[in-house]
Amino acid sequence: MSHHQLTESGQLKHFLTIEGLKRDLLTDIMDRAEQFSSISGRQVKKVPLLRGKTIMNLFFENSTRTRTTFELAAKRLSADVMNLNINTSATSKGESLLDTLHNLQAMHTDMFVVRHNQSGAAEFIAQHVAPHVSVINAGDGCHAHPTQAMLDMFTIRRHKGHFPDLRVAIVGDILHSRVARSQIQALSTLGVGEIRVIGPKTLLPADSQTLGVHVYHDMAAGLKDVDIIITLRLQFERMQGALIPSAQEYFANYGLTEDKLKFAKPDAIVMHPGPINRGVEIASAVADGPQSVILEQVTHGIAVRMAVMSMTLGSRSEQQEVNA
Amino acid sequence: MKLSIINGHLIDPSNQINAKQNLYIDQGRIVSIGRQPEGFTSDHSINASNLIICPGLIDLSARLRERGQHNTASIASETKAAIKGGITTLCIAPDHDPIIDSPATVDLIEGQVSKAGQAHVHTIGALTQGLQGELLSEMLALKQAGCLGLSNGPKTIKNTLILRRAMEYAATLDLTLFIKASDPWLQAQGCIHEGVVSSRLGLGGIPEAAETIAIARDLSLIEQTGVNAHFHSISSGKTINMIRDAQNRGLPITADVSPYHLHLTEHDIGNYDSQSHVIPPLRSTRDREQLQQAVKDGIITAISSHHRPLDNDAKLGPFAETEPGISGLESLLSLTLKLAQGEELPLQQAIACVTQNPAQVLGIDAGHLSLGAKADICIIDPKADSECQPENFISAGKNSPFDGWHFDYDVAYTLLNGQIAYQKG
Numbered sequence: 142m143s144h145h146q147l148t149e150s151g152q153l154k155h156f157l158t159i160e161g162l163k164r165d166l167l168t169d170i171m172d173r174a175e176q177f178s179s180i181s182g183r184q185v186k187k188v189p190l191l192r193g194k195t196i197m198n199l200f201f202e203n204s205t206r207t208r209t210t211f212e213l214a215a216k217r218l219s220a221d222v223m224n225l226n227i228n229t230s231a232t233s234k235g236e237s238l239l240d241t242l243h244n245l246q247a248m249h250t251d252m253f254v255v256r257h258n259q260s261g262a263a264e265f266i267a268q269h270v271a272p273h274v275s276v277i278n279a280g281d282g283c284h285a286h287p288t289q290a291m292l293d294m295f296t297i298r299r300h301k302g303h304f305p306d307l308r309v310a311i312v313g314d315i316l317h318s319r320v321a322r323s324q325i326q327a328l329s330t331l332g333v334g335e336i337r338v339i340g341p342k343t344l345l346p347a348d349s350q351t352l353g354v355h356v357y358h359d360m361a362a363g364l365k366d367v368d369i370i371i372t373l374r375l376q377f378e379r380m381q382g383a384l385i386p387s388a389q390e391y392f393a394n395y396g397l398t399e400d401k402l403k404f405a406k407p408d409a410i411v412m413h414p415g416p417i418n419r420g421v422e423i424a425s426a427v428a429d430g431p432q433s434v435i436l437e438q439v440t441h442g443i444a445v446r447m448a449v450m451s452m453t454l455g456s457r458s459e460q461q462e463v464n465a
Numbered sequence: 466m467k468l469s470i471i472n473g474h475l476i477d478p479s480n481q482i483n484a485k486q487n488l489y490i491d492q493g494r495i496v497s498i499g500r501q502p503e504g505f506t507s508d509h510s511i512n513a514s515n516l517i518i519c520p521g522l523i524d525l526s527a528r529l530r531e532r533g534q535h536n537t538a539s540i541a542s543e544t545k546a547a548i549k550g551g552i553t554t555l556c557i558a559p560d561h562d563p564i565i566d567s568p569a570t571v572d573l574i575e576g577q578v579s580k581a582g583q584a585h586v587h588t589i590g591a592l593t594q595g596l597q598g599e600l601l602s603e604m605l606a607l608k609q610a611g612c613l614g615l616s617n618g619p620k621t622i623k624n625t626l627i628l629r630r631a632m633e634y635a636a637t638l639d640l641t642l643f644i645k646a647s648d649p650w651l652q653a654q655g656c657i658h659e660g661v662v663s664s665r666l667g668l669g670g671i672p673e674a675a676e677t678i679a680i681a682r683d684l685s686l687i688e689q690t691g692v693n694a695h696f697h698s699i700s701s702g703k704t705i706n707m708i709r710d711a712q713n714r715g716l717p718i719t720a721d722v723s724p725y726h727l728h729l730t731e732h733d734i735g736n737y738d739s740q741s742h743v744i745p746p747l748r749s750t751r752d753r754e755q756l757q758q759a760v761k762d763g764i765i766t767a768i769s770s771h772h773r774p775l776d777n778d779a780k781l782g783p784f785a786e787t788e789p790g791i792s793g794l795e796s797l798l799s800l801t802l803k804l805a806q807g808e809e810l811p812l813q814q815a816i817a818c819v820t821q822n823p824a825q826v827l828g829i830d831a832g833h834l835s836l837g838a839k840a841d842i843c844i845i846d847p848k849a850d851s852e853c854q855p856e857n858f859i860s861a862g863k864n865s866p867f868d869g870w871h872f873d874y875d876v877a878y879t880l881l882n883g884q885i886a887y888q889k890g
Contacts, residue, residue, distance in 0.1 A: 160665075238782060259783030260667040261737035282783070283667030322667055346664035347672070 145267070153453045155267045155276045158285040159326035167330055171295050173448035174441070180217060181443065190451045191220035194251040198224045199242075200279070201257040206415055206439060207279050207289070211254050214446035220252075220454075238262075239269055246271055252454055253277070260284035260319075275453040283317050289414050290323035292445040294331060296438050297369055300410050304331040310363055310405075311337070311354075312395055313373035313422050314344040314384075320414045321373060322352070329353045339363035340395060343384040360395060364404035371412045372397050372422045388421045398424045402432065410434045466508050467491045468883055469501065473513025473844065477520060478817035479833030488518060490840040493883035498836065511885075513844055516877055519816045520832045521553025521841035522798060523823040525721055526589075526643070526697055527772035528790075530562050538774040538861035540574065543794065544583030546860035548886045550795040551843035551876040552770075553584050554824075554831050558643075559591040560618035566591035566602045568610035575611065584881065585841070587613045587827065589643055592631050598622040601631055604638055613827050614695070616643035619744070621679060623649060629686050636692035641826070645697045646679035646704075647671075647745060656785045658700075658746040662731040668784060671746050673701045680704050684711050687718060695826050696720040698771050700745035702755030709764045719826050721767035722756050724800035725791055725866065729753070733866060739780045739787035740866040743771075761810050766822040770797040774862025792862030796853055798843065800867070802874035840883035849875030849889075 146155040146162075153166070180186055196215045198208055208224060215222040227241060245253070252275045255263050260282030267276040280286040301307055309328055315321045315338045328336050338349060339357045349356050357363030364370060375391060385391045397411065411423075411433045419425045428435060468490040475486040475498070482498070489497040489505055496502055529543040547555050557574065559565040565574070571588050578586040590607035592615040594600040604615060615635050622628040635642050652675045657663045659670025680696065684707065687694045699705065699722050708720050725743060730750045734741045741747060759765040773790030780787050797819065805815040824832030831841065851872050855865040879887040 237778070257783065259785055261785075262783040264737050265783050281667075282785075285667070319667060322665075347659045347670055348661045348664055351661045352664060 153449070156287055156449050156453055157263045157267055157276065157278045159287045159290055159323045159330065160285075162330065164330050164332065167291065167294065167327060170291050170445065170448050170452065171298055173452065174291075174295050174444040177447040178441070178444035181440075187217050187219055189219045191215070191218040191454055194220040194454055195249060196220045196222045196252045196254060196450070197245055197250045198222060198254045199227060199245070199256070200225065201227045201255075201262070202280070203228075204256055204279070206442070207256065210439070210442040211279060211446050214443050214450055217443070218447055218451055220450070238266070242266060242269060246274060250274060252450065254279050256280045258282055277449060277453065280319050282319065283322070284319050285323045286319040287323045288442070288446050288449055289320050290327040291449065292438055292442045293324055293371070293412060293414070294327050295441050295445050296412065296434055300434065301368055304328070304333045307333050307369060308335045308367045309333055309337065309369040309371065310339055310357075310367040311371045311373065312339045312360070312363070312397065314375055314379065315340055315349065315373070316344050316346050317376065317379075318373050324371060325352050325354055337363050337367065341385065344379070360401050361404050364401060367405045368409055369412065370397060370402070370405055370409055374414065374416065375418055375422050392421055396420070396422055396424060397427050399426050399430070402427055412438060415439065466883065467505060468840075469507040469510045470513050470518055470842070470844065471510060473516050473518040475518045475834070476813050476816050477834040478813050478821045479520075480835055483813050488834065488842070490880075490883040493840055495834055495836055495838050495840050498834070511844065511878060515846075515848065517845040517847055518834075519843050519845065520820040520834050521843050521879065521881070522551045522819045523827070523832050524552045524555040524772070524794070524797060524819075525695070525767055525769040525823045525826060526558050527555045527770055527794060528558055528560065528774070531560065531773075537776070540577045540586070541581040541583070542859065542861045543772070543774060544578065544581050544586060546794045546858060547584045548879045548881065549859050549876065551798045551845070551879050552794060553841035553843070553879065553881050554587065554829070555584055556587045556589050556613065556827065558618050559589050559616050560596060560620075564591055564596055565589065565612070566594055566596070566607070568606045571607065571610035571612060583886070585831070587611070587829070589614050589616045591615070592617040592635070592642065593622065593627070596620050598624060598627060601634055604634055604640060608638055608640055612640075613829065614641040614643050616645070619645055621647055621649050625682065625686070628683075629690060632686055632690040632692040636690050639693070641693040641695055641828070643695050643697055644683055646676055646683055648675045648678045651675035651678065654785075656742060656746070656789070657734060658731040658748045660731055660749055662734055666734070666737065666784075673703055673748065676701045676745060677703050677707065680707050684716065684718070687711075687716055688714075691717070693717045697769065698723050698726065698745060699756065699759075699765060700726050700748050700752065702752045705755055705759040705764055712764065719767065720765045721769040721823070721826075722760065722765050723771045724768060724793065724797060727753065727756055727760070727768070727804060728800060729866060734784075737784040738866065739782070739784055740791070740864060740868070742780075742784060742787050742789045743791055744789040757804065757810075760804070760818060761814070766818065767826055768797070768801045768818040769823065770794050772860070774860045775864045776861075777863065780864050790864065791866065792855065792858060792860045792864045794860055795858050796865065796867055798845065798876055799851070799853070799872035799874050802845070803872060806873060840880055842878075842880040843876060844878035844880070845874055846877040846889070847874050849873065849877070851875040
């Protein structure tokens with residue numbers, strides 16, 4: 142699936158999902174992100190790679206961090222960037238998604254960065270844009286959030302290096318998490334030793350094992366000897382759907398506390414895609430503690446998004462060197 | 466008009482005929498099978514050599530025009546499409562626009578049908594007023610107006626007491642209940658089978674239990690009330706065992722399946738292909754195999770199109786926001802007989818699933834080619850070597866996941882009341 146996100150020569154045209162991408166490509170993204178992350182330390186934090194390109198951040202769903210880091214990434218690549226929050230704009234007037242898209246495309250957009258509450262929305266948009274336009278999925282429903290997964294991989298590589306030696310546990314609401322799906326695919330592709338998911342049955346997808354993970358319902362067993370713990374945000378509306386009884390009970394069972402952290406390896410790192418619900422999925426002491434790399438993840442988001450944007454938009458023009 | 470169909474291979478499951486036979490038709494009825502009657506001179510003769518002659522198809526459930534769907538489908542367009550698909554009789558589900566819950570609506574539809582002059586159309590009346598699941602419809606009036614059965618369409622009656630009373634009242638009038646079984650709470654906002662594909666794509670799943678729970682509930686009430694019931698569009702393998710057990714206990718129940726559940730699985734959704742968005746959802750490969758087996762075993766006796774013509778716009782969008790449904794009238798025959806290609810399902814049995822058996826479910830005198838019967842006939846080319854091209858459908862709905870499929874069997878002629886209503890160009 143999703144071979145259409147690659148050009149005929151195998152370069153990224155869109156970035157919609159991790160599924161189907163080869164290990165070399167994921168490594169390329171991380172290598173390129175390494176180069177870009179050095180730019181952030183410079184006096185002038187800009188490169189001219191995407192000068193003259195127009196990028197639209199098309200957010201049908203609220204976001205602060207993701208949209209901001211995409212915007213910063215685009216600006217550091219010297220692109221012109223527009224932010225559109227669509228839920229307050231056109232589609233609420235009965236305009237269809239495609240009408241909105243075609244109108245924005247008529248403004249000579251080169252790239253859409255899309256977030257939408259429906260799974261498959263980014264794929265759908267990519268199928269309907271003009272051939273020269275690239276689409277980056279900034280999160281579609283419960284399906285995929287590939288740049289988040291890549292910034293997580295980048296963070297893991299910086300801290301732990303060799304993926305095959307690692308054991309990773311993802312804790313929480315896997316069922317509704319586009320982040321978890323993309324992380325699992327990226328970890329599998331990069332050859333991680335073992336991927337575990339931990340959560341109550343109500344928050345795990347049907348046939349979870351077919352995603353290539355080991356399923357645990359108990360934190361003590363699930364966190365044993367892991368190198369990486371990824372906690373996921375618990376949406377408050379899950380209580381309404383009778384998926385869990387209360388935030389308190391969830392925290393007692395699956396909240397990452399200092400005590401539970403001790404089940405993992407002593408040098409395990411703690412990650413979270415944000416925004417954090419303190420005292421629900423993670424204790425403040427852990428989120429702010431020495432093993433937490435949560436804020437680093439945010440920083441890495443810029444470099445990784447610069448890498449993905451430059452690879453998709455640059456793939457059909459000249460490949461300029463970052464340090465030129 | 467006198468018509469002869471000569472040199473064809475006649476398959477008429479009702480009369481156990483599966484042989485080369487000529488047919489002679491006069492005044493819209495079959496006047497002879499085999500020998501030409503004395504003094505019969507045909508005005509027109511169809512040479513059916515290398516072709517199969519069978520009764521015109523009977524489709525248990527089609528939507529021709531729906532409330533809330535702004536499309537161009539009409540009784541005229543869709544019955545014409547049916548004729549092209551070899552279907553000479555079809556039933557309109559009650560979730561029609563307007564809802565079929567009064568004799569006036571039945572009359573209105575009958576007027577439109579006779580004006581269109583295409584296929585024979587029967588109506589299935591609404592079980593409850595406005596399909597709201599609260600008040601019983603005037604079932605006697607609907608029966609007298611011509612409804613062949615009752616159904617609550619796609620809307621499950623949640624209140625079991627009301628369902629029980631609806632069944633009892635229908636049983637009093639000896640009306641068959643047509644049920645599309647789904648537990649509304651388990652179906653919820655789901656749009657795809659809950660399983661490996663829903664997990665991969667992050668789409669809301671509809672578990673198999675949505676069907677099995679609804680069927681279990683309905684079977685208990687059918688047993689208690691003694692109503693004749695027919696289950697539409699079975700999708701899961703587990704349901705088949707429940708139906709078989711109930712049939713073995715002597716319950717008066719029958720069931721149908723759609724061609725798409727017999728040919729496709731959840732995996733055909735691939736990359737969010739909205740053409741494969743249907744309710745009940747396409748299920749696992751194992752479910753598909755069990756459905757095919759259930760047809761062979763005679764647990765499921767009918768194959769119905771569950772036709773739902775949709776505008777292109779209805780299928781354009783993120784998967785969950787698209788409308789479920791397939792335009793199925795023009796591929797019912799080819800897809801049904803495709804099951805007979807592997808010879809696991811005998812051709813005669815496959816034909817019975819779209820002729821004799823649905824006629825029995827409806828209790829109508831159709832679906833056979835006996836002497837004196839109405840000459841509603843489908844003539845099939847078994848080596849048609851055709852390709853499914855939804856853009857060329859006569860139906861207003863071009864929505865089909867079978868685009869590009871190759872069919873051996875296809876309709877060559879359709880005869881309605883002894884007249885050639887369709888001839889393949």
